[in-house]
Amino acid sequence: MSSAATNPVPPNLLRGLWLQAEVVHALALRETRTRFGGHKLGYLWALVEPTLIILTLDALFRVAGRATPVGMDIFSFIVTGLVPYHLFSASARQVAESINGNRALLFYPPVQPLDLAIARAVLEGATYFMVFVLLMGAHALVLQRFEVDDLLTVLWGFGLASFLGASAGLVFCCLGQISNAVDRARGPLLRPLFWISGVFFTAESLPAHIRKPALYNPVFHTVELVRAGWFSTYGPEHASSTYVLAWIGVLAVVGLVLERLVRRRIELT
Amino acid sequence: MIELEHVTKTYRTTKGPHVVLDDVSLRFHAGEGIGVLGRNGAGKSTLLRIIGGAEAPTSGRVRRTSRVSWPIGFAGAFHGSLSGEANCRFVARIYAQDIDRVVDETRAFAEIGEYFFMPVRTYSSGMRARLAFGLSMAIDFDVYLIDEITAVGDKPFRKKCGEALEERRARAGLVLVSHDLAMIRRHCTRCLVVSRGALSDYDDVDEALKVYDQSLSA
Structure with a gap:
């Protein structure tokens, strides 16, 4: 990418894209190995955290005797809320820390800051998709029953959650290069989303005067989409893909512009 | 230029x-x-x-x-918990090289024996230098x-570097x-x-x- 900016002869665009894809692929592989202990089974550890949270919440719901909306069993209700939320928040966090966590790799000129961000977003997307497939697969095995209303809508919801997290992460990542305060503020800013993104409730179940402000939160829309796709008894009438896409568009443009601006400020040591 | x-x-x-x-x-x-x-x-x-x-x-x-190569130094940008081999594969990938060829040539040049398959954090600085230099020589730069x-590096390594x-x-x-x-x-x-x-x-x-x-x- 830097060669495109500094090279007087514009390189073949397709070849450039292919080379960048190779770099992202290499980074994602490397990250998989370093993060999960260099052992192939280590990837399973990625499953442990969300599984524990889900089982805990499942137990809490049962003990508290809280009812889930009609047609949703507690386990599926929690998984369809928690996985897209986690996909968003983990993508945002991982991408936000992509430069600070991999600074040494920028030593290799083919590796550009954006590649680090993309590799992490891809890896988070793959991880949480796997988490979802395995949890729902296990659930189906236990129940001996498997029903999905509309798989495409489920995938679309995940895709939006992933891009939303990655583009928010990119903005945080670049701002973090300018000011450390942004890095410190990121956690406190994002954490409340856990409580207001529909992990524990649906838009339908909210009173209208609360539903309206709650739907300003784009993460809530991605959860709604996933649930609308998964449950035949629940519809997507409160979710707006366009609204989420608008957020993604604005965050991505701001993030990419910031990346150009902070590129010269990134220090290797 | x-x-x-x-x-x-x-x-x-x-x-x-x-x-x-x-x-x-x-x-x-x-x-x-x-x-x-x-x-x-x-x-x-x-x-x-x-x-x-x-x-x-x-x-x-x-x-x-x-x-142009990356700046080849003994500290390098190797990941400590990955083996020398895994680090070589990563660099070969980002430079779109034939991975097996780069690994074989680096291993032959570095002469660090079984350490090649052990985490880089177990290496001495001389061994890191051998790995870094061998790896860079396995990739064709202008x-x-x-x-x-x-x-x-020790004397044999310096001699080898000079010749390469x-x-x-x-x-x-x-x-x-x-x-x-x-x-x-x-x-x-x-x-x-x-x-x-x-x-x-x-x-x-x-x-x-x-x-x-x-x-x-x-």
């Missing part, structure tokens, strides 16, 4: 901006052997990172029409940027940061002295060494 135009590099510190390179310009073609001299902290490694493109200058332009790699560089010099250029003056004399025909943010450019290596020597004792 590599060209630096009015390059300034400033690092932010708690005590305000620190200028490492102040409006330097440099132009060389890919086949040249260039030695870089300067005291510790003069900005030699920064210069290499900017030539290679690992860091962007604060202001000014860098143009490259040749394939210009190799070498940052004091021989300083930590000699062989490579026939078709590739070299920017060599070193305090080993004999090595600079052997591989370079041009010399840069980095001092107080400025570059002095000498076509005569012996003259550069003389000037540098005097500046050290002054």
Whole structure:
């Protein structure tokens, strides 16, 4: 990418894209190995955290005797809320820390800051998709029953959650290069989303005067989409893909512009 | 051809901006052997990172029409928990090289035995240098940027590096940061002295060494 900016002869665009894809692929592989202990089974550890949270919440719901909306069993209700939320928040966090966590790799000129961000977003997307497939697969095995209303809508919801997290992460990542305060503020800013993104409730179940402000939160829309796709008894009438896409568009443009601006400020040591 | 135009590099510190390179310009073609001299902290490694493109200058332009290596030093950008082999595979991938060939050639050059398959954090600095140098030689660059790699190596390794560089010099250029003056004399025909943010450019290596020597004792 830097060669495109500094090279007087514009390189073949397709070849450039292919080379960048190779770099992202290499980074994602490397990250998989370093993060999960260099052992192939280590990837399973990625499953442990969300599984524990889900089982805990499942137990809490049962003990508290809280009812889930009609047609949703507690386990599926929690998984369809928690996985897209986690996909968003983990993508945002991982991408936000992509430069600070991999600074040494920028030593290799083919590796550009954006590649680090993309590799992490891809890896988070793959991880949480796997988490979802395995949890729902296990659930189906236990129940001996498997029903999905509309798989495409489920995938679309995940895709939006992933891009939303990655583009928010990119903005945080670049701002973090300018000011450390942004890095410190990121956690406190994002954490409340856990409580207001529909992990524990649906838009339908909210009173209208609360539903309206709650739907300003784009993460809530991605959860709604996933649930609308998964449950035949629940519809997507409160979710707006366009609204989420608008957020993604604005965050991505701001993030990419910031990346150009902070590129010269990134220090290797 | 590599060209630096009015390059300034400033690092932010708690005590305000620190200028490492102040409006330097440099132009060389890919086949040249260039030695870089300067005291510790003069900005030699920064210069290499900017030539290679690992860091962007604060202001000014860098143009490259040749394939330039990363700055090859003993510290390197190896991941400590990955094996030497896994690190080689990663670098081969990002440079779109034949992975198995790069791994085999690096292993043969580095001569670190079974350590090649052990985490890099278990390596001594000499072993890291062997891995880094072998890996860079397994990839075809037009210009190799070498940052004091021989300083930590033993005598056989230094000899091997010298021979590999000699062989490579026939078709590739070299920017060599070193305090080993004999090595600079052997591989370079041009010399840069980095001092107080400025570059002095000498076509005569012996003259550069003389000037540098005097500046050290002054």
